[in-house]
Amino acid sequence: MSLATSTQPRTVALPVEFFAGLRQSALAAHGGATVLPVDAIRDAGYAAGTALYGHFATWLSEQGESHPDKLSDERFPWLLEAFFHGIGWGRVELHALSDAVMALDVSEWGEASDNAGGCLVSTGLFAGFFGRLASAPISVLEVDTGTAGPGRSRFLLGSVDVMGYVWEAMERGIPYDRAAASA
Secondary structure, three states, X not given: OOOOOOOOOOOOOOOOXXXXXXXXXXHHHOOOOOOOOHHHHHHHHHHHHHHHHHHHHHHHHHOOOOOHHHOOOOOHHHHHHHHHHHOOOOEEEEEEOOOOOXXXXXXXXXXXXXXXXXXXXXXXXXXXXXXXXXXXXXXXXXXXXXXXXXXXXXXXXXXXXXXXXXXXXXXXXXXXXHHHXXX
Protein backbone atom coordinates (compact mmCIF):
# COMPACT_ATOMS: atom_id res chain seq x y z
CA MET A 1 0.00 0.00 0.00
CA SER A 2 1.42 3.38 -0.93
CA LEU A 3 0.36 6.78 0.22
CA ALA A 4 -0.80 9.06 -2.55
CA THR A 5 1.11 12.28 -2.83
CA SER A 6 -1.14 15.21 -2.03
CA THR A 7 -0.77 18.91 -2.47
CA GLN A 8 -2.93 19.40 0.64
CA PRO A 9 -0.98 20.40 3.73
CA ARG A 10 -0.64 17.67 6.33
CA THR A 11 -0.69 18.08 10.07
CA VAL A 12 -0.49 15.71 12.98
CA ALA A 13 -1.93 16.28 16.41
CA LEU A 14 0.40 15.91 19.35
CA PRO A 15 -0.49 16.13 23.03
CA VAL A 16 0.87 19.23 24.79
CA GLU A 17 3.06 16.89 26.84
CA PHE A 18 5.24 16.75 23.71
CA PHE A 19 6.84 20.05 24.72
CA ALA A 20 7.84 18.80 28.18
CA GLY A 21 9.11 15.59 26.60
CA LEU A 22 11.14 17.51 24.04
CA ARG A 23 12.67 19.63 26.79
CA GLN A 24 13.51 16.56 28.92
CA SER A 25 14.97 14.67 25.95
CA ALA A 26 17.10 17.64 24.92
CA LEU A 27 18.43 17.96 28.47
CA ALA A 28 19.17 14.23 28.67
CA ALA A 29 20.91 14.27 25.28
CA HIS A 30 23.19 17.00 26.57
CA GLY A 31 24.16 15.15 29.72
CA GLY A 32 21.61 16.89 31.91
CA ALA A 33 23.20 20.27 31.22
CA THR A 34 21.06 23.15 32.34
CA VAL A 35 21.39 24.81 28.93
CA LEU A 36 19.19 23.43 26.17
CA PRO A 37 20.23 23.25 22.51
CA VAL A 38 18.10 26.35 21.97
CA ASP A 39 18.99 26.96 18.33
CA ALA A 40 18.09 23.42 17.27
CA ILE A 41 14.70 23.59 18.99
CA ARG A 42 13.93 27.03 17.55
CA ASP A 43 15.04 25.89 14.08
CA ALA A 44 12.58 22.99 14.29
CA GLY A 45 9.86 25.46 15.28
CA TYR A 46 10.85 27.73 12.39
CA ALA A 47 10.50 24.90 9.85
CA ALA A 48 7.10 24.05 11.32
CA GLY A 49 6.06 27.72 11.20
CA THR A 50 6.84 28.14 7.53
CA ALA A 51 4.80 25.02 6.78
CA LEU A 52 2.02 26.12 9.12
CA TYR A 53 1.62 29.27 7.04
CA GLY A 54 0.55 27.03 4.15
CA HIS A 55 -1.99 25.36 6.43
CA PHE A 56 -3.30 28.78 7.41
CA ALA A 57 -3.72 29.76 3.75
CA THR A 58 -5.61 26.53 3.06
CA TRP A 59 -7.77 27.00 6.15
CA LEU A 60 -8.61 30.56 5.09
CA SER A 61 -9.67 29.34 1.66
CA GLU A 62 -11.89 26.69 3.28
CA GLN A 63 -13.49 29.45 5.36
CA GLY A 64 -14.21 31.48 2.22
CA GLU A 65 -11.59 34.07 3.16
CA SER A 66 -8.88 35.76 1.14
CA HIS A 67 -5.28 34.59 0.95
CA PRO A 68 -3.30 35.72 4.06
CA ASP A 69 -1.47 38.50 2.22
CA LYS A 70 -4.79 39.94 1.04
CA LEU A 71 -6.65 39.91 4.37
CA SER A 72 -7.80 43.21 5.81
CA ASP A 73 -5.98 44.45 8.88
CA GLU A 74 -9.28 44.31 10.80
CA ARG A 75 -9.98 40.62 10.05
CA PHE A 76 -6.46 39.23 10.28
CA PRO A 77 -6.12 39.12 14.11
CA TRP A 78 -9.52 37.49 14.55
CA LEU A 79 -8.84 34.85 11.87
CA LEU A 80 -5.36 34.22 13.24
CA GLU A 81 -6.82 33.56 16.70
CA ALA A 82 -9.53 31.27 15.29
CA PHE A 83 -6.94 29.29 13.33
CA PHE A 84 -4.49 28.70 16.18
CA HIS A 85 -7.25 27.95 18.66
CA GLY A 86 -8.95 25.62 16.19
CA ILE A 87 -5.82 23.52 15.66
CA GLY A 88 -5.24 23.21 19.39
CA TRP A 89 -2.27 25.51 20.00
CA GLY A 90 -4.23 27.96 22.13
CA ARG A 91 -5.39 31.53 21.86
CA VAL A 92 -3.40 34.36 20.27
CA GLU A 93 -3.92 38.11 20.38
CA LEU A 94 -1.94 40.49 18.22
CA HIS A 95 -1.32 44.11 19.35
CA ALA A 96 0.80 46.90 17.91
CA LEU A 97 3.32 48.26 20.45
CA SER A 98 4.71 50.69 17.88
CA ASP A 99 4.87 51.11 14.12
CA ALA A 100 7.75 48.61 14.10
CA VAL A 101 6.92 46.10 16.88
CA MET A 102 3.94 43.82 17.38
CA ALA A 103 3.12 41.98 20.59
CA LEU A 104 1.63 38.51 20.37
CA ASP A 105 -0.04 37.41 23.60
CA VAL A 106 -0.82 33.72 23.93
CA SER A 107 -3.06 32.02 26.45
CA GLU A 108 -4.12 28.43 26.96
CA TRP A 109 -0.86 27.86 25.07
CA GLY A 110 0.32 24.26 24.97
CA GLU A 111 4.02 25.06 25.25
CA ALA A 112 3.77 27.84 27.84
CA SER A 113 4.65 26.62 31.32
CA ASP A 114 6.57 27.75 34.34
CA ASN A 115 9.70 25.94 33.11
CA ALA A 116 12.76 28.09 32.65
CA GLY A 117 13.66 28.65 29.04
CA GLY A 118 10.27 29.66 27.72
CA CYS A 119 8.53 28.61 24.52
CA LEU A 120 11.42 27.67 22.27
CA VAL A 121 9.37 25.85 19.64
CA SER A 122 6.79 28.66 19.56
CA THR A 123 9.47 31.33 19.16
CA GLY A 124 10.73 29.58 16.04
CA LEU A 125 7.20 28.78 14.89
CA PHE A 126 6.15 32.43 14.99
CA ALA A 127 9.37 33.55 13.24
CA GLY A 128 8.72 31.10 10.41
CA PHE A 129 4.98 31.80 10.18
CA PHE A 130 5.13 35.60 10.30
CA GLY A 131 8.31 35.72 8.21
CA ARG A 132 6.55 33.86 5.44
CA LEU A 133 3.52 36.14 5.80
CA ALA A 134 5.74 39.23 5.57
CA SER A 135 7.96 37.73 2.85
CA ALA A 136 10.87 38.96 4.96
CA PRO A 137 12.80 37.70 7.98
CA ILE A 138 10.95 38.34 11.22
CA SER A 139 12.64 38.17 14.59
CA VAL A 140 10.65 36.93 17.58
CA LEU A 141 11.53 37.54 21.20
CA GLU A 142 9.66 35.98 24.09
CA VAL A 143 9.49 38.60 26.84
CA ASP A 144 7.02 37.18 29.38
CA THR A 145 7.66 33.50 29.90
CA GLY A 146 4.62 32.43 31.84
CA THR A 147 4.83 35.29 34.33
CA ALA A 148 1.29 36.32 33.42
CA GLY A 149 0.01 32.92 34.57
CA PRO A 150 0.02 29.29 33.49
CA GLY A 151 -0.37 28.79 29.76
CA ARG A 152 0.34 32.47 29.02
CA SER A 153 3.26 34.24 27.41
CA ARG A 154 4.08 37.31 25.34
CA PHE A 155 6.22 37.52 22.22
CA LEU A 156 7.49 40.57 20.35
CA LEU A 157 7.71 40.49 16.56
CA GLY A 158 9.61 42.83 14.29
CA SER A 159 12.38 43.08 11.74
CA VAL A 160 15.75 41.65 12.69
CA ASP A 161 17.25 45.15 13.10
CA VAL A 162 14.37 46.46 15.19
CA MET A 163 14.31 43.45 17.49
CA GLY A 164 18.09 43.70 17.85
CA TYR A 165 17.58 47.27 19.06
CA VAL A 166 14.85 46.15 21.50
CA TRP A 167 17.06 43.34 22.83
CA GLU A 168 20.03 45.66 23.35
CA ALA A 169 17.80 48.17 25.15
CA MET A 170 16.46 45.41 27.40
CA GLU A 171 20.01 44.34 28.23
CA ARG A 172 20.61 47.91 29.43
CA GLY A 173 17.59 47.60 31.76
CA ILE A 174 14.99 49.37 29.65
CA PRO A 175 11.58 47.65 29.85
CA TYR A 176 10.61 45.97 26.59
CA ASP A 177 7.47 48.09 26.12
CA ARG A 178 9.51 51.31 26.31
CA ALA A 179 12.18 49.87 24.01
CA ALA A 180 9.51 48.77 21.51
CA ALA A 181 7.78 52.15 21.61
CA SER A 182 11.04 53.92 20.76
CA ALA A 183 11.97 51.46 17.99
